[in-house]
Amino acid sequence: MRGSWPLIPAALFLAVAFVYPVALLLGRSFVGSDGGLSAENYARLGESTVVVRVMLITFKIAGWTTLFAIIAGYPIAYLLATLPASRRNLLAIFVLMPFWTSFLVRTFAWIVLLGRNGALNQLLQVLGVSDPPSFLYQFSGVMIGMVHALMPLCVLTMLSVMENIDKRLTDAAGTLGARPAAAFWRIYFPLSLPGAAAGGLLVFITSLGFFITPALLGSERETVIVQLVIFQIKEMLNWGFAGAIAIMLLVVALVIFYIYDRLVGLSTLSGGDVRGGASSRNPLSWLGSKVGNLLLTAISEVSDAIGRALGALMPARPDRKPRRIGGKVLRFVALAGIAFLAVPAFFVVPVSFSESQFLTWPPKGFSLQWYREVFDNPLWIGAAWRSFVVAFSVAVVALMLGVPAAFYLVRRARRTTAIMAFLISPLIMPHIIIAVALFYLFAQIGLVGTTIGLIIGHTVLAIPYVVVTVVAVLKNYDIRLDHAASTLGANGVRTFLNVTFPLIRSGLIAAFMFAFIISFDELTISLFVTGGQVTTLPKQMWDDALLRVSPALAAVATLILAFMTAVILGSEILRRRGVAK
Amino acid sequence: MKMADGSSNSDSLKLEVRNLRKTFGEFVALEGASVEVRAGEFLTLLGPSGSGKTTLLLAIAGLNEPDSGEIRIHGDLATYLPPYQRDIGMVFQNYALFPHMTIGENIGFPLRMRRWSASKIDEAVSRILDVVQLPGTENRYPRQLSGGQQQRIALARALVYEPSIVLMDEPLGALDKKLREQLQYEIKRLHERLGLAMLYVTHDQEEALVMSDRICLMRQGRIEQIGTPEELYFRPKTRFAADFLGESNLLEGEVIGFQDGICEVALNDGRPVRGPTTTKLNVGDKAVVMIRPEAIRINAAEAGANSVTATFIEAVMTGGTTKCFFEGHQGQQLKAQILTGQPRDGLAPNKEAVLSWEPDSCVVLAHD
Numbered sequence: 012m013r014g015s016w017p018l019i020p021a022a023l024f025l026a027v028a029f030v031y032p033v034a035l036l037l038g039r040s041f042v043g044s045d046g047g048l049s050a051e052n053y054a055r056l057g058e059s060t061v062v063v064r065v066m067l068i069t070f071k072i073a074g075w076t077t078l079f080a081i082i083a084g085y086p087i088a089y090l091l092a093t094l095p096a097s098r099r100n101l102l103a104i105f106v107l108m109p110f111w112t113s114f115l116v117r118t119f120a121w122i123v124l125l126g127r128n129g130a131l132n133q134l135l136q137v138l139g140v141s142d143p144p145s146f147l148y149q150f151s152g153v154m155i156g157m158v159h160a161l162m163p164l165c166v167l168t169m170l171s172v173m174e175n176i177d178k179r180l181t182d183a184a185g186t187l188g189a190r191p192a193a194a195f196w197r198i199y200f201p202l203s204l205p206g207a208a209a210g211g212l213l214v215f216i217t218s219l220g221f222f223i224t225p226a227l228l229g230s231e232r233e234t235v236i237v238q239l240v241i242f243q244i245k246e247m248l249n250w251g252f253a254g255a256i257a258i259m260l261l262v263v264a265l266v267i268f269y270i271y272d273r274l275v276g277l278s279t280l281s282g283g284d285v286r287g288g289a290s291s292r293n294p295l296s297w298l299g300s301k302v303g304n305l306l307l308t309a310i311s312e313v314s315d316a317i318g319r320a321l322g323a324l325m326p327a328r329p330d331r332k333p334r335r336i337g338g339k340v341l342r343f344v345a346l347a348g349i350a351f352l353a354v355p356a357f358f359v360v361p362v363s364f365s366e367s368q369f370l371t372w373p374p375k376g377f378s379l380q381w382y383r384e385v386f387d388n389p390l391w392i393g394a395a396w397r398s399f400v401v402a403f404s405v406a407v408v409a410l411m412l413g414v415p416a417a418f419y420l421v422r423r424a425r426r427t428t429a430i431m432a433f434l435i436s437p438l439i440m441p442h443i444i445i446a447v448a449l450f451y452l453f454a455q456i457g458l459v460g461t462t463i464g465l466i467i468g469h470t471v472l473a474i475p476y477v478v479v480t481v482v483a484v485l486k487n488y489d490i491r492l493d494h495a496a497s498t499l500g501a502n503g504v505r506t507f508l509n510v511t512f513p514l515i516r517s518g519l520i521a522a523f524m525f526a527f528i529i530s531f532d533e534l535t536i537s538l539f540v541t542g543g544q545v546t547t548l549p550k551q552m553w554d555d556a557l558l559r560v561s562p563a564l565a566a567v568a569t570l571i572l573a574f575m576t577a578v579i580l581g582s583e584i585l586r587r588r589g590v591a592k
Numbered sequence: 593m594k595m596a597d598g599s600s601n602s603d604s605l606k607l608e609v610r611n612l613r614k615t616f617g618e619f620v621a622l623e624g625a626s627v628e629v630r631a632g633e634f635l636t637l638l639g640p641s642g643s644g645k646t647t648l649l650l651a652i653a654g655l656n657e658p659d660s661g662e663i664r665i666h667g668d669l670a671t672y673l674p675p676y677q678r679d680i681g682m683v684f685q686n687y688a689l690f691p692h693m694t695i696g697e698n699i700g701f702p703l704r705m706r707r708w709s710a711s712k713i714d715e716a717v718s719r720i721l722d723v724v725q726l727p728g729t730e731n732r733y734p735r736q737l738s739g740g741q742q743q744r745i746a747l748a749r750a751l752v753y754e755p756s757i758v759l760m761d762e763p764l765g766a767l768d769k770k771l772r773e774q775l776q777y778e779i780k781r782l783h784e785r786l787g788l789a790m791l792y793v794t795h796d797q798e799e800a801l802v803m804s805d806r807i808c809l810m811r812q813g814r815i816e817q818i819g820t821p822e823e824l825y826f827r828p829k830t831r832f833a834a835d836f837l838g839e840s841n842l843l844e845g846e847v848i849g850f851q852d853g854i855c856e857v858a859l860n861d862g863r864p865v866r867g868p869t870t871t872k873l874n875v876g877d878k879a880v881v882m883i884r885p886e887a888i889r890i891n892a893a894e895a896g897a898n899s900v901t902a903t904f905i906e907a908v909m910t911g912g913t914t915k916c917f918f919e920g921h922q923g924q925q926l927k928a929q930i931l932t933g934q935p936r937d938g939l940a941p942n943k944e945a946v947l948s949w950e951p952d953s954c955v956v957l958a959h960d
């Protein structure tokens with residue numbers, strides 16, 4: 012591996028701060044209560060009815076979240092993929108809204124919206140529903156929060172596949188005699204399925220590691236596996252058992268990835284080609300495609316029959332422009348979905364100015380008392396400052412590690428897929444595993460409760476985003492420009508500074524933003540690594556929320572919302588200026 | 593397969609487009625476009641990039657909505673009918689084969705949409721695969737075939753249900769020259785064998801000349817001229833048509849008189865020349881005389897009725913023919929094309945030569 016030095020810092024970092032701790036945790040889970048090698052922790056997994064029950068609930072939540080995210084996200088992705096680029100980019104900003112707005116902010120927004128006297132119920136009452144049910148502290152509340160949180164991921168993944176579907180194919184089907192419904196179900200839908208599968212996979216795996224939404228929007232009945240791990244460590248100090256649960260989660264994730272790879276091929280995760288045709292030799296995928304084909308034919312026949320019946324009722328007029336009802340319905344559904352993603356976060360704003368002691372809707376009066384309370388509390392100020400320092404450091408470190416690795420991947424590497432898989436592996440690992448593993452390691456070397464520990468933990472999560480972003484930019488970058496510069500007499504450093512850097516600048520800014528936001532919004536790792544001694548903004552919000560949800564939290568949420576918006580607008584202006592040059 | 597002149601009753605009209613107009617916002621992409629395609633006719637839409645060929649074709653296919661005008665397919669009004677209710681076949685430039693279906697499923701698709709039985713579909717598919725000379729490829733996937741083969745499959749898919757008219761938008765644009773020529777020949781053969789009405793789009797003039805019964809020349813959303821390849825080549829109606837199709841010499845002058853339908857023009861250097869005209873011209877109008885390079889004779893023993901003198905610049909051999917370049921009055925460029933190896937009497941650089949041609953091998957056009 013000559014000339015692989017750009018990869019070494021990132022690889023080394025991940026080996027020490029990610030692979031090693033996870034392996035350590037794995038090893039620890041095989042240590043029994045007597046200190047010897049034993050599988051007793053795993054035996055307990057099966058025996059414990061609590062674990063089994065919680066596991067089932069976790070899968071149920073993840074499964075439904077995945078299903079809803081795909082179904083609700085599909086029309087949005089479809090609309091975005093078929094719009095002209097200019098309008099698509101505008102809508103994409105709204106789709107990404109939840110991603111930019113802090114996780115906890117969003118969850119509070121749902122508390123405001125979904126409560127017994129929340130905005131949603133009041134709307135329902137106005138609409139004539141007497142005594143509407145409370146959505147909060149229920150399965151339905153958890154569902155709404157989870158789908159809201161994960162749908163953007165699903166939409167973007169599906170979009171990356173749909174963008175590559177040739178629009179002419181549906182046109183061709185039309186000229187060949189297919190009604191729009193048949194053209195959709197027989198041509199477009201099968202081609203977009205890998206996107207739905209990839210989106211679903213990411214949502215499912217991420218859901219398995221979620222706990223904030225179930226904890227804040229659900230009840231005890233919606234306790235998920237991660238909460239169990241936290242409980243085992245924080246309350247029972249049972250490392251081995253917690254490790255075993257985490258490892259089981261990991262195994263489940265890996266098995267799902269394996270099945271997915273067999274069926275669809277992992278390369279679709281990054282918008283690559285579907286492995287079609289050739290894979291039909293593999294029996295699993297053969298069966299899948301047979302069943303799928305039957306199902307599709309059935310759906311297509313039914314919708315075609317409906318289409319024909321409608322066509323008989325209202326025949327197409329050759330002399331008049333058709334009214335495109337289908338298109339309008341699609342647009343309405345997709346825009347409603349986008350509104351669902353973009354609007355809720357803003358509900359925290361009016362609540363934060365409330366005079367009331369509780370999160371009531373509509374907020375009563377106008378006062379700045381909650382802001383005063385936040386600013387007077389050194390705990391909040393300290394947390395905010397630490398979050399900022401950590402996020403900034405993480406962004407710098409992740410860029411220093413990730414950018415050379417990305418360069419190496421695009422310019423030199425041979426076994427790109429394997430290296431890429433390694434670099435982005437923290438992304439597909441449930442965060443709780445990384446958190447527990449790091450806590451276990453840090454506890455032994457005294458990094459728990461330190462800012463350095465936080466930075467290390469968050470950097471593990473940020474590196475994949477930096478690598479993916481920079482690789483995407485570099486792939487579109489014409490290396491001949493560098494060659495041209497060097498033939499014109501520029502040395503390596505000057506080429507980079509004067510030619511390469513200005514061109515990839517906007518990509519680097521985006522990567523920096525990603526890393527910053529991921530760290531700024533991170534809770535899982537912080538929850539463990541801070542060890543209760545120091546605090547970050549999300550952790551402080553979490554601790555407070557567990558005690559009492561007060562308008563003070565809405566004030567914090569509003570401040571974070573304003574801060575994030577400023578950061579994003581700022582970076583966008585920076586980026587635009589770079590592009591315009 | 594051409595119809596005898598004038599016998600175009602509406603029964604044999606497979607496609608009629610009347611006065612079609614299409615705008616994209618402010619931009620007028622089609623204006624007053626009228627075309628007819630008769631049964632068994634091969635009509636080509638030819639024109640520079642952006643002249644509205646694709647726009648017209650898509651309107652006929654029902655893939656975009658015209659602002660006004662009328663489209664009839666096999667006599668039935670179809671202006672705003674959805675594509676699936678039109679009796680058309682369409683071949684796209686990038687083939688638009690369904691990547692997740694086998695060749696057999698691709699070709700069978702329009703038949704399944706028409707609710708044929710499975711056995712009839714299989715039969716029809718294997719028959720059409722024989723016709724396009726790719727028998728036995730039913731179970732392969734599109735990406736396992738070469739570009740030329742994929743194009744033949746696309747053709748087979750558009751032909752298998754015997755539509756009233758087949759539309760093709762630059763179907764050979766993505767292929768290399770050799771393959772393109774081979775497929776041109778095959779499409780032509782299929783067209784004759786199946787007696788299809790075809791509307792073909794290209795911006796390759798040679799392709800248009802080789803394949804078409806008639807050519808419809810388009811320019812900036814309007815139809816410039818429709819006619820047989822011969823008419824367009826030898827009797828263009830406008831300067832644009834003359835310039836676009838083939839190579840031409842354009843000499844400017846002024847109309848000075850008419851005699852038996854032949855127009856007399858005084859060239860800018862004062863020489864009078866004669867030729868037929870395809871447009872309405874009056875005495876005193878500015879005009880251009882168009883002569884094809886191969887119609888010009890150099891220093892011929894008996895100079896034709898029309899002639900000019902010009903200074904010889906150079907000769908360039910282009911294979912079977914040689915192009916000779918001259919500079920005439922006021923630096924006017926002139927080219928003549930002769931067979932390579934043909935004697936070039938008295939032709940030497942910077943020496944004057946006499947270029948002559950027969951009146952009926954040139955056309956007098958409006959100057960515009």
Ligand SMILES: Nc1ncnc2c1ncn2[C@@H]1O[C@H](COP(=O)(O)OP(=O)(O)OP(=O)(O)O)[C@@H](O)[C@H]1O
Pocket residue numbers: 616619621639640641642643644645646647648795
């Ligand atoms: N959807 C559209 N929106 C706006 N303008 C369009 C659209 N489609 C076509 N145009 C414009 O209409 C004009 C005609 O386009 P068209 O595609 O018909 O040209 P063409 O003759 O097929 O050219 P080419 O030989 O390059 O394919 C072009 O100037 C094009 O920019």
Ligand SMILES: [Mg+2]
Pocket residue numbers: 645646647761
């Ligand atoms: Mg075109």
